[in-house]
Amino acid sequence: MEMLHYDFMQRAFFAGGVIAMIASVLGVYLMLRRQALMADMLSHVSLAGVAAGALLQFNPALTGFAIAVLGAIVVEFVRRSYKSYSEVSIAIIMIGGLSTAVVLMSMNPGINRGFSSYLFGSVVAVQKTEIILVVAVAFIGSLFFYFLRKPLYLITFDEETATANGVPVKFISLLFSIVTGMIVAAAMPIVGVLLVSSLIVLPAALAIRLAPSFTAALWLAMMIGVAGVFSGLTASYEMSTPPGGTIALTLLLFLIMGIGIKKVVVRWSKLRNKKSEEESGGELKELRDTVRLQQDSTVIH
Amino acid sequence: MLLASMKNVVYGYGDTPCLEDVDIEIHSGEFVAVTGPNGASKTTLLKLSLGLLQPWSGTVARARRREDGKKLVVGYVPQQISAFNSGFPSKVLEFVRSGTYTRGSWFRRIDRNDHALAEQALKQVGMWEQRNRKIGELSGGQKQRICIARALAQQPDLLVLDEPSNGMDTDSRSRLYAQLGGLVKERDITVVMVTHSLSEASPYLDRIIQLERKEAGGWKCCTTTSCKGHFSPVG
Numbered sequence: 001m002e003m004l005h006y007d008f009m010q011r012a013f014f015a016g017g018v019i020a021m022i023a024s025v026l027g028v029y030l031m032l033r034r035q036a037l038m039a040d041m042l043s044h045v046s047l048a049g050v051a052a053g054a055l056l057q058f059n060p061a062l063t064g065f066a067i068a069v070l071g072a073i074v075v076e077f078v079r080r081s082y083k084s085y086s087e088v089s090i091a092i093i094m095i096g097g098l099s100t101a102v103v104l105m106s107m108n109p110g111i112n113r114g115f116s117s118y119l120f121g122s123v124v125a126v127q128k129t130e131i132i133l134v135v136a137v138a139f140i141g142s143l144f145f146y147f148l149r150k151p152l153y154l155i156t157f158d159e160e161t162a163t164a165n166g167v168p169v170k171f172i173s174l175l176f177s178i179v180t181g182m183i184v185a186a187a188m189p190i191v192g193v194l195l196v197s198s199l200i201v202l203p204a205a206l207a208i209r210l211a212p213s214f215t216a217a218l219w220l221a222m223m224i225g226v227a228g229v230f231s232g233l234t235a236s237y238e239m240s241t242p243p244g245g246t247i248a249l250t251l252l253l254f255l256i257m258g259i260g261i262k263k264v265v266v267r268w269s270k271l272r273n274k275k276s277e278e279e280s281g282g283e284l285k286e287l288r289d290t291v292r293l294q295q296d297s298t299v300i301h
Numbered sequence: 302m303l304l305a306s307m308k309n310v311v312y313g314y315g316d317t318p319c320l321e322d323v324d325i326e327i328h329s330g331e332f333v334a335v336t337g338p339n340g341a342s343k344t345t346l347l348k349l350s351l352g353l354l355q356p357w358s359g360t361v362a363r364a365r366r367r368e369d370g371k372k373l374v375v376g377y378v379p380q381q382i383s384a385f386n387s388g389f390p391s392k393v394l395e396f397v398r399s400g401t402y403t404r405g406s407w408f409r410r411i412d413r414n415d416h417a418l419a420e421q422a423l424k425q426v427g428m429w430e431q432r433n434r435k436i437g438e439l440s441g442g443q444k445q446r447i448c449i450a451r452a453l454a455q456q457p458d459l460l461v462l463d464e465p466s467n468g469m470d471t472d473s474r475s476r477l478y479a480q481l482g483g484l485v486k487e488r489d490i491t492v493v494m495v496t497h498s499l500s501e502a503s504p505y506l507d508r509i510i511q512l513e514r515k516e517a518g519g520w521k522c523c524t525t526t527s528c529k530g531h532f533s534p535v536g
Contacts, residue, residue, distance in 0.1 A: 032388075032389060032390075147407065147408055148407060150399070150402035150407045151402070151407055153399050153402065154399060154402055154403070156389075157389060157391075157396075157399070158379070160348075160353055160377075160379055161377050161378075161379060163351075163352075163353055164351045164352075164353060164375055164376075164377035164461070165374075165375065165376070165377065165403045165455065166372075166374075166375065166403060167403065207390075208388060208390045211390045212390075212392060212433075212435065213390065213391055213392040213395050214389075214390055214391040214392075214395055215395070216390075217390040
């Protein structure tokens with residue numbers, strides 16, 4: 001626990017833990033709404049905001065945040081006009097964001113060094129602005145997911161029935177997109193643009209596989225996310241590996257192990273069921289035999 | 302009371318209209334079947350009447366409040382819900398209970414009454430024993446039944462079902478129709494249902510809306526009143 005004596009590690013654990021909790025909850029909804037790639041796309045778009053902010057001498061974290069939220073709103077409207085939301089539109093917006101970012105970046109050579117921290121994250125170099133951003137976003141996000149959990153469940157299951165039931169689907173969908181943009185922007189400094197979706201998608205992917213119910217999936221995703229970030233940070237400290245990549249790898253490892261363990265458990269319980277069936281089947285057979293014996297004996301007498 | 306009405310409605314998906322001359326009225330306390338061959342825009346008709354689609358021309362009116370001033374609750378069971386998100390991590394009971402979410406405020410905690418409604422709805426469709434299974438594990442017919450249960454748990458005033466008996470066996474089908482007929486009679490619920498099995502449902506039906514092909518190629522709406530009709534025919 002020596003690592004916790006360092007200020008920067010304390011900040012990293014705090015920011016990482018907070019963002020992991022809210023990002024994994026978001027991930028469950030994104031996955032079930034079939035928008036798992038949205039996080040990736042928004043982070044690429046938000047990178048353009050970061051580059052623009054650096055060029056225009058604004059705080060890059062804040063411009064990145066603003067662009068992510070704006071991008072989320074645009075995506076929501078695109079989604080509405082193209083009902084069958086295709087991967088192509090994701091790819092197009094993603095390319096637009098990343099290429100703008102690269103071009104803007106080249107105009108400002110001074111930024112290049114800090115830029116890789118945006119691409120791959122630098123959770124150990126988290127600044128005060130970023131901590132405030134993370135806390136504020138987590139607060140707004142948790143209010144959103146807690147108070148609107150009922151309409152969110154209905155919309156996530158099926159938008160059409162929700163509309164017919166009188167849920168303001170468009171409005172809540174828009175809010176959801178804005179919250180998504182906010183969470184993606186806040187998670188960017190922790191794991192980086194390229195790995196943001198690991199924090200959002202991986203815990204959710206495992207939780208959805210394991211959880212028996214929807215509420216359980218949300219809680220489980222949160223626990224997996226926090227456990228992944230904490231063990232990833234620890235591993236990165238011990239092995240001096242980049243924190244963003246280590247966190248993502250740890251979460252991936254969790255996912256593979258979790259799915260593997262589940263398969264083993266399912267197979268084991270299948271075997272057990274089969275065995276108990278055979279045993280009860282055997283007892284039945286014995287019972288039948290004794291009945292036949294008794295009948296036979298009556299015949300003899 | 303008039304719950305929904307459509308006047309001179311025209312709607313289509315491409316550039317040619319697929320539904321024309323639609324004039325229907327749905328009154329409270331009716332059990333209405335919508336029928337017609339495949340591709341006759343039956344689902345489109347339902348979606349138009351629910352406000353999920355906007356007509357090209359003509360007017361669609363829906364009642365927002367009941368006669369006593371309370372909010373009119375609409376339950377909708379779409380077609381082929383059995384194809385839904387099979388990975389959706391929800392228990393049957395949790396899913397059916399979500400039907401009660403639209404009652405009252407969203408911030409309201411789930412109370413005993415909600416549990417009772419969900420239990421009652423699940424028992425009505427004969428799925429109470431399966432309440433702790435995940436919805437993805439169910440068969441098509443079972444999924445259909447829990448979707449109906451969810452709509453029932455809403456305590457709807459208007460229940461709109463799109464081919465609710467798809468994937469159900471004969472027994473479940475006739476029990477469903479009998480139950481729906483009972484709801485219409487006893488609880489004064491209005492039921493609008495798209496169905497192909499008219500012969501099984503007809504003892505309970507008040508009215509049949511038949512979609513027929515126009516000479517030009519589109520579909521128009523004809524309303525017939527079955528022998529049990531207790532109101533004047535419309536349209």
